[in-house]
Amino acid sequence: MNRLSRVVLFAFALILPMAGAAAGDEPAPGQIGRTFRESGPPLPQNLPQAPDGAPNVVIILLDDAGFGQYATFGGAIPSPSLQRLAAEGLRFNRFHTAGICSPTRAALLTGRNPHNAGFGIVGELATGYDGYTGFIPRSTATLAAVLRDNGYATAMFGKNHNTPAAETGPAGPFTHWPNAMGFDYFYGFNAWGTSQWQPLLFENNRALPPSTDPNYHLTTDIADRAIGWLRNVRSTAPQRPFFLYFATGATHAPHHAPRAWIDKFAGRFDGGWDQYREQAFARQKQLGVVPANAELTPRPAEIPAWDSLSADKRKLLAREMEVFAGFAAHTDAEIGRVVDAVRALPGGDNTLIFYIAGDNGASAEGGFDGTLNELAPANELQAEAVATAAQAQHLGGPEFNNNYAVGWAWAMNTPFRYYKQVVSHLGATRNPLVVSWPARLRDKGGLRSQFFDVTDVMPTVLAAAGIKAPASVDGVTQRPLDGVSMLPGFESATAPEQRPRQYFEVFGNRAIYERGWFASAKLSNPWQSKRAALDPDKVQWELYDLDADFTQAHDLAARYPEKLEQLKALWWAEAGRNQVLPLDWRAGERLARRPANPQKHFTFYPGLAGLPEVLAPVIRNRSWSMVASGRFTPGDDGMLITQGGFSGGWALYLRGGRAVFDYSLGTGTRYRIASEAPLPAGTTCIEARFHYDGAPGKEFGRGGTLTLLADGREIGSGHLERTLPAVFALNEGLDVGADYGSPVADYPFPFPFRGELHSVTIDLE
Numbered sequence: 001m002n003r004l005s006r007v008v009l010f011a012f013a014l015i016l017p018m019a020g021a022a023a024g025d026e027p028a029p030g031q032i033g034r035t036f037r038e039s040g041p042p043l044p045q046n047l048p049q050a051p052d053g054a055p056n057v058v059i060i061l062l063d064d065a066g067f068g069q070y071a072t073f074g075g076a077i078p079s080p081s082l083q084r085l086a087a088e089g090l091r092f093n094r095f096h097t098a099g100i101c102s103p104t105r106a107a108l109l110t111g112r113n114p115h116n117a118g119f120g121i122v123g124e125l126a127t128g129y130d131g132y133t134g135f136i137p138r139s140t141a142t143l144a145a146v147l148r149d150n151g152y153a154t155a156m157f158g159k160n161h162n163t164p165a166a167e168t169g170p171a172g173p174f175t176h177w178p179n180a181m182g183f184d185y186f187y188g189f190n191a192w193g194t195s196q197w198q199p200l201l202f203e204n205n206r207a208l209p210p211s212t213d214p215n216y217h218l219t220t221d222i223a224d225r226a227i228g229w230l231r232n233v234r235s236t237a238p239q240r241p242f243f244l245y246f247a248t249g250a251t252h253a254p255h256h257a258p259r260a261w262i263d264k265f266a267g268r269f270d271g272g273w274d275q276y277r278e279q280a281f282a283r284q285k286q287l288g289v290v291p292a293n294a295e296l297t298p299r300p301a302e303i304p305a306w307d308s309l310s311a312d313k314r315k316l317l318a319r320e321m322e323v324f325a326g327f328a329a330h331t332d333a334e335i336g337r338v339v340d341a342v343r344a345l346p347g348g349d350n351t352l353i354f355y356i357a358g359d360n361g362a363s364a365e366g367g368f369d370g371t372l373n374e375l376a377p378a379n380e381l382q383a384e385a386v387a388t389a390a391q392a393q394h395l396g397g398p399e400f401n402n403n404y405a406v407g408w409a410w411a412m413n414t415p416f417r418y419y420k421q422v423v424s425h426l427g428a429t430r431n432p433l434v435v436s437w438p439a440r441l442r443d444k445g446g447l448r449s450q451f452f453d454v455t456d457v458m459p460t461v462l463a464a465a466g467i468k469a470p471a472s473v474d475g476v477t478q479r480p481l482d483g484v485s486m487l488p489g490f491e492s493a494t495a496p497e498q499r500p501r502q503y504f505e506v507f508g509n510r511a512i513y514e515r516g517w518f519a520s521a522k523l524s525n526p527w528q529s530k531r532a533a534l535d536p537d538k539v540q541w542e543l544y545d546l547d548a549d550f551t552q553a554h555d556l557a558a559r560y561p562e563k564l565e566q567l568k569a570l571w572w573a574e575a576g577r578n579q580v581l582p583l584d585w586r587a588g589e590r591l592a593r594r595p596a597n598p599q600k601h602f603t604f605y606p607g608l609a610g611l612p613e614v615l616a617p618v619i620r621n622r623s624w625s626m627v628a629s630g631r632f633t634p635g636d637d638g639m640l641i642t643q644g645g646f647s648g649g650w651a652l653y654l655r656g657g658r659a660v661f662d663y664s665l666g667t668g669t670r671y672r673i674a675s676e677a678p679l680p681a682g683t684t685c686i687e688a689r690f691h692y693d694g695a696p697g698k699e700f701g702r703g704g705t706l707t708l709l710a711d712g713r714e715i716g717s718g719h720l721e722r723t724l725p726a727v728f729a730l731n732e733g734l735d736v737g738a739d740y741g742s743p744v745a746d747y748p749f750p751f752p753f754r755g756e757l758h759s760v761t762i763d764l765e
Contacts, residue, residue: 050151050241051466056351057243058342060335063252065358068414073432074284077328081336082434085355089436092448093289097360097431099423099506101192102161104359104454110140111458111481115579122192124165124730125590131579134164135176141473143458145182147243150467153233155185157222158247163190166614174205187225191731194249195646196256197398198742200610200732207609207740210750219250223334227341234345246338250331253374253403255324262326262396269321272306273411280414288447290415294550297417303407316392320370320404323396349438352464354457358431362412364419364526366403373401373666375647378588378726384667401647415551423504424511424520426552441490448489450497455483463487503574508536508585512571516547519567523585532586541568602762606737616643616734621725622696623765628686630757634678638753641760642735644728645742652688653747659686659708662745663720670745673706673718683710701725736760
């Protein structure tokens with residue numbers, strides 16, 4: 001730059017602060033000068049502010065709960081927290097979910113139909129088609145994101161089932177985790193279910209070590225955490241409304257509850273599921289949650305009459321129900337603590353609470369006898385997973401991934417037929433809803449019978465808060481909401497229905513609602529692990545007039561064939577509009593064939609926690625070897641590497657200086673191979689080699705020989721009679737140096753390794 005240019009720039013800098021202002025005038029707001037003396041005051045920062053009077057919002061969502069489960073809707077399980085909210089608010093007896101976990105949650109959070117939100121099925125069975133991607137697209141921003149952009153504090157506690165399984169590992173990516181979906185804070189788990197005693201939990205996106213509290217229970221933990229978060233928000237930002245999403249792992253399998261809660265129900269279900277249905281139905285009519293002219297639907301042919309069972313079988317099955325009832329009652333009590341905390345805060349009465357008792361109906365995935373392990377069907381272990389009388393006494397504890405029998409799921413869904421997944425019938429989709437908003441609702445204790453759907457929650461909250469659904473979020477154009485506001489129904493029991501239509505689809509089971517009419521087609525049952533041979537075009541469609549037939553008891557297909565054909569065509573049109581196609585009714589086949597890590601060589605380091613099974617080495621149905629490298633002494637103890645947990649898995653560890661390999665089928669059957677003597681001093685490599693008995697890729701679940709070596713010298717050997725062919729656990733991963741999930745066997749959990757461990761390598765044939 002020459003001298004003349006520098007002079008001109010210096011002169012310009014001298015007159016710049018005076019530009020735009022006369023001599024003696026103050027600089028305008030936002031005007032920038034050389035220093036603060038020549039600058040105007042800064043413009044105000046327009047931080048998001050909620051509309052005046054916007055309510056706090058709490059959404060409580062239970063898992064796998066039926067319409068006839070809780071006393072508030074006629075069931076036999078006490079529900080004082082649900083009842084309290086119903087007394088000060090409204091009960092809804094025609095509220096519907098999507099009939100299975102992830103789809104309901106996606107619809108709830110986005111206000112869009114589940115396939116439009118990428119979740120036509122649970123994330124573990126995603127296929128990649130637009131309606132089944134297994135992640136919520138940016139064009140369907142969540143309620144949490146919209147509320148946060150409008151000044152709300154937001155948090156999720158409990159179950160997150162809307163993050164792709166392949167992205168739940170410690171390396172992410174975290175673009176589909178709760179924090180990226182609008183939640184300021186997340187404390188919970190990423191899966192369809194987990195141990196209530198020893199869950200793998202995350203705080204935001206960080207895996208947490210397991211609790212060492214001997215009285216730990218997940219529902220109590222998330223209630224404590226939610227209460228703490230609420231109080232912190234009110235302490236630090238009292239002017240901000242909050243959105244609390246409280247999604248329990250209960251009452252999904254495993255049914256885990258404190259023994260004192262289970263014992264409250266001893267002998268209460270000895271009369272069986274047929275008697276339960278009759279008594280619950282009578283109470284439902286007395287409460288008015290079903291109309292006086294409603295009919296109790298008959299027992300499905302596949303469920304045996306209770307009186308036809310042997311005395312020993314009845315005793316076992318009654319015990320399953322006692323465990324479930326204790327689990328459900330304990331859950332409602334813990335929710336009551338959260339509600340108490342909400343109401344005690346300033347502005348507690350201006351809190352809109354949705355208590356949704358189930359993301360679908362009760363689950364029949366336990367099969368005809370109940371099960372010790374809900375994953376047993378996928379691993380072809382149904383027969384081995386039926387509890388013995390001795391094992392039944394331990395149900396509810398940490399040992400088993402237990403679920404009850406089909407008959408109890410049917411009973412919990414009184415007065416409707418069928419269960420979770422079977423969305424052709426109301427047992428899968430009609431769930432109790434209670435709404436409480438003391439500052440606004442006038443009809444305390446009222447009943448609402450308009451047809452509503454879970455997609456209606458988001459537009460209702462936005463309308464209540466005075467927030468318009470955004471056309472764009474973070475620069476991405478938004479799909480229109482599929483739901484409608486429920487506020488007119490809040491105001492009047494006779495308000496016209498706002499929702500004329502809703503489709504349903506899960507595993508090829510289909511239904512469509514259109515202005516009181518309901519057409520449906522049942523294709524599959526929840527306990528069927530192999531469904532590919534089924535043909536949806538050969539299923540008999542049924543037709544119901546739900547305005548006159550509350551329980552879906554009378555099939556009118558033969559009387560009104562033209563109406564049925566009209567609704568069938570409408571279902572296919574809605575399927576095309578909502579990304580339901582291609583129709584895919586496979587279940588176990590999709591789970592077994594989900595994409596797996598193609599690597600053959602892996603190196604892992606201590607501190608790895610919760611590596612998802614889809615990213616971990618596939619040691620199933622093949623030979624393999626693993627080597628732990630370090631400096632080991634005869635006194636070393638602790639976990640080297642483990643995968644899975646109480647529902648099935650394996651572990652390699654040192655105990656008392658001896659190398660031990662455990663393998664669990666998750667049904668009470670475990671194999672253990674251990675070295676006969678402590679490791680020699682100075683050992684640097686501990687190796688486990690497995691030779692598979694079957695033909696890789698052709699024979700599944702076969703056994704094999706496991707050999708332990710120290711620095712290349714054999715120190716132990718044994719035979720595994722059987723291995724798991726399809727899955728270890730969907731809620732626990734692979735850990736190195738400690739066990740972050742539930743234990744595979746009876747070692748002192750979480751068993752951190754105290755010696756010098758450098759790495760663990762795994763090689764696959």
